[in-house]
Amino acid sequence: MVREAGERFGSTFNERQADIFNAFISNSSLIDVPLGGYKFTWTDKWGSKMSKLDRFLVSESFYDAFPHTIGVILEKGTPDHRPILLKEHSVDYGPTPFRFFHSWFELDGFHKLIEDTWKCDGIVEANGLVSFKKKLQNLKRVIRDWIATKKHESTKMKQDHVLRLATIDAKIDNGIANDLDFENRRESIKVLGDIDRLEASDLAQKARIKWAMEGDENTSY
Structure with missing residues (x-):
């Protein structure tokens, strides 16, 4: 399921379905973890249609516990879906920065x-x-x-x-x-x-x- 038109290429974007999906994410207080690596996770065998169908949705408590969590879209093998990887990227930059909300x-x-x-x-x-x-x-x-x-x-x-x-x-x-x-x-x-x-x-x-x-x-x- 895609969330916006930019997550689909070569096929019709269904705005109503995207709105329902986005409402579900918002009402469930879920976080869509940003994915690096590639833009799309699915491609047909001709490469004429591509979509971002795979994603990680995590809870706020998970995000607070693992604030450095990132997602990565990996290289695609034979299957039409690229595997996605969730990992915690933690770098020691010294003392925790002061964030003002x-x-x-x-x-x-x-x-x-x-x-x-x-x-x-x-x-x-x-x-x-x-x-x-x-x-x-x-x-x-x-x-x-x-x-x-x-x-x-x-x-x-x-x-x-x-x-x-x-x-x-x-x-x-x-x-x-x-x-x-x-x-x-x-x-x-x-x-x-x-x-x-x-x-x-x-x-x-x-x-x-x-x-x-x-x-x-x-x-x-």
């Missing part, structure tokens, strides 16, 4: 954290450049710790609201839900929606960073 601006208290940390870090240096460097290093450390705490709180909140939602839905199924239950249900749905939106924003930014670092693997075709 846009979603952090939407977290309560983040702006104040930045302002207070910058003003009250207690760093005193005669050399302005040295002072600036140390202030940035301290700010990154404070942000990392603060974000780690927020992520833990968000995970706990998500678990609590998922459980509350399941409990309320069970009461609705049994016909014993009251007005407060429905109000709490709306609140839980909103909270979970906000959490999912921020998580999706971070995931999209991660994907853009990964794409920018690896480049467009199709340009070499």
Whole structure:
């Protein structure tokens, strides 16, 4: 199944089927791992028709556990399909780089954290450049710790609201839900929606960073 017109050559592109496939990937929160090597994974025996029919779809948790995962389209032998390989490409570039996510601006208290940390870090240096460097290093450390705490709180909140939602839905199924239950249900749905939106924003930014670092693997075709 192809996702866009550029993944098919010499045959008709079915936009409706592609939309259904893309919706499935999006609704399932799956990541389409970029494939390097070749542009197409299938070719007919005359070479007049080619498509990208094979791909790796992984979950967000898999991507977080193996952030350096890449896919490669290998040389084609006798079969009409090129084999694809999933591997983790890890290079030691030193300390983990500090990545700033846009979603952090939407977290309560983040702006104040930045302002207070910058003003009250207690760093005193005669050399302005040295002072600036140390202030940035301290700010990154404070942000990392603060974000780690927020992520833990968000995970706990998500678990609590998922459980509350399941409990309320069970009461609705049994016909014993009251007005407060429905109000709490709306609140839980909103909270979970906000959490999912921020998580999706971070995931999209991660994907853009990964794409920018690896480049467009199709340009070499």
